[in-house]
């Protein structure tokens with residue numbers, strides 16, 4: 001348990017000292033995972049909305065598949081993305097392997113199913129409530145989706161946070177496609193893995209604590225925005 | 236009426252209602268789960284005026300409104316409006332306030348804006364006039380879902396009026412309202428009628444029906460038992476069911 | 488709406504990719520596919536600033552097991568290969584994937600274990616004898632089991648003893664399937680003997696009551712090699728900068744820099760370029 005005390009002390013020291021490497025790693029973590037979350041929302045929300053309101057053959061099967069994809073192991077995602085981005089792979093000519101872009105792609109692939117599946121649930125419930133009113137108004141499907149996304153925005157924010165949480169916490173995918181290259185693709189989780197393999201358990205734990213505080217900060221920020229906005233317009 | 240009717244295209248551009256029935260239901264039946272919910276409904280409604288639909292709980296009033304509005308396709312029979320089958324095209328020029336109004340999770344004003352925008356219009360003056368018309372101008376920026384039940388009913392009515400409908404379906408819009416709110420809504424409905432908007436209005440309030448109705452449709456167990464001008468219905472109901480209902484004796 | 492969102496997503500993705508391409512290593516940088524021991528022991532942290540300062544060439548190190556590093560390089564995902572498994576390296580060059588293999592430096596493997604030393608191997612000078620003693624005592628032994636250079640050497644030693652440890656896998660023989668550091672963490676956690684390269688061990692911080700029990704056997708020699716990935720097989724290779732890095736490593740300056748890298752005032756790698 002002395003490791004924990006040591007870890008806390010080191011975490012505090014790291015943060016207070018404003019360690020340049022730490023700042024760089026934290027910034028990259030946030031950049032990669034927030035970008036992946038944005039992309040996953042741009043892809044996943046329309047998919048979720050489509051599954052929530054459209055009726056087409058195979059919709060049930062697609063829903064089941066997307067729900068199952070929520071459980072994708074990050075390493076598998078990393079491997080699949082690696083095989084595509086590798087110089088020997090079909091997208092190798094882009095030269096993206098071992099860059100932050102590759103990590104963003106991998107995390108986007110990882111969390112898009114989460115955003116799609118959870119938003120489908122949120123939007124389907126909302127749509128059940130609104131559908132008749134929308135039909136009475138002769139809303140276009142586009143306007144209906146827009147209204148659902150807007151009215152469901154706070155629940156969908158939680159969905160996005162779920163995606164972000166998974167992205168920022170995963171190590172398997174970014175390790176494979178990013179390569180954990182110092183000053184280029186090293187993020188919080190790969191740094192933690194590295195320090196663990198160096199046997200620097202307290203330092204690894206300290207980084208883990210910093211990661212948790214960051215995740216907490218992002219969530220608190222969103223929560224605060226949600227609360228103040230909800231007080232104004234939502235019910 | 237005392238309230239200014241917001242200027243809308245409906246009043247200005249409406250052609251004179253064609254002669255004969257404007258809304259026509261022919262042999263409507265609707266069966267669900269082995270139960271016949273609407274059972275051979277025939278109905279002819281003139282263009283303007285207020286048609287009040289009466290009938291005990293579960294008679295099929297709400298279902299009938301949805302069928303007439305084109306939201307539910309009947310199993311047999313058809314609904315015609317100006318000779319055209321009920322559907323998206325007819326629905327665009329109608330509006331409905333549901334028994335349980337569904338308000339969007341935004342401010343009262345934004346609920347109206349939403350409907351105006353759906354019709355390709357952005358008209359703050361009209362929105363404000365509508366809110367004032369139903370007495371909600373002071374609540375414009377409040378979250379719609381935090382309004383009281385009566386305020387929500389009024390907002391739903393204002394929203395329904397926003398598109399300038401030629402035909403308005405109102406499903407118990409004054410249920411559970413205080414007398415002042417009831418009066419307010421009745422004034423708004425009467426103003427709509429004065430503007431040549433047809434109104435089909437479900438109520439359980441016989442006094443309200445006496446005050447507003449031009450004609451009465453009495454529905455019982457999915458059948459139109461009686462359709463008559465208001466005066467005749469109240470003075471001399473033709474059916475035993477209607478007589479029992481008016482006397483407060485009807486059993487579902 | 489939906490198609491609009493999709494197209495905006497595609498646009499965003501394209502932007503990201505474009506941004507990624509901009510940061511991709513197409514300019515003055517190379518990727519080194521490396522074994523973990525060199526990275527974990529801090530060798531690159533010591534060497535790269537010197538090299539980068541002298542040449543302006545940026546070196547990006549991807550540290551994975553030797554087997555993985557070679558596979559990645561076979562996919563052309565690197566410019567330079569720096570590993571420690573001579574037979575596999577020779578095959579890599581023979582297959583046309585590498586230009587030429589150079590001896591770079593060496594250190595040695597050691598067998599570490601708990602103070603209690605249940606198999607009584609402390610002080611033995613013959614690695615095979617020590618392994619046989621461990622097998623005889625059925626004392627717990629943690630193996631990389633990951634096709635790394637260390638694992639290949641360990642398997643060669645077992646082959647000499649005539650014992651097939653795989654037959655006891657899951658019993659006293661535990662294959663972690665992970666890197667050296669993870670295997671050391673596991674070994675320390677379960678009191679298992681581990682064969683490790685000395686550099687990783689020296690710089691490893693979670694030693695517990697473990698110490699070096701067997702060392703000094705010539706069979707525990709650990710030779711590192713460096714290879715330029717063949718630009719004829721992989722057109723994406725930055726041959727010029729890769730060659731510059733290798734030339735520098737093999738030069739007196741590079742060799743001296745390797746020798747100067749110390750942890751706890753102990754030299755970890757011994758340059759032996761010819």
Ligand SMILES: Nc1ncnc2c1ncn2[C@@H]1O[C@H](COP(=O)(O)OP(=O)(O)OP(=O)(O)O)[C@@H](O)[C@H]1O
Pocket residue numbers: 267268272290291292293294295296297298299334
């Ligand atoms: N979707 C449905 N599936 C099955 N039965 C239904 C459905 N909708 C309504 N019903 C049944 O049809 C009957 C008529 O319902 P409706 O809502 O039209 O009654 P109503 O006349 O409006 O009654 P109330 O005065 O209580 O509003 C009820 O018995 C109801 O249970």
Ligand SMILES: [Mg+2]
Pocket residue numbers: 296297298334406
């Ligand atoms: Mg009803």
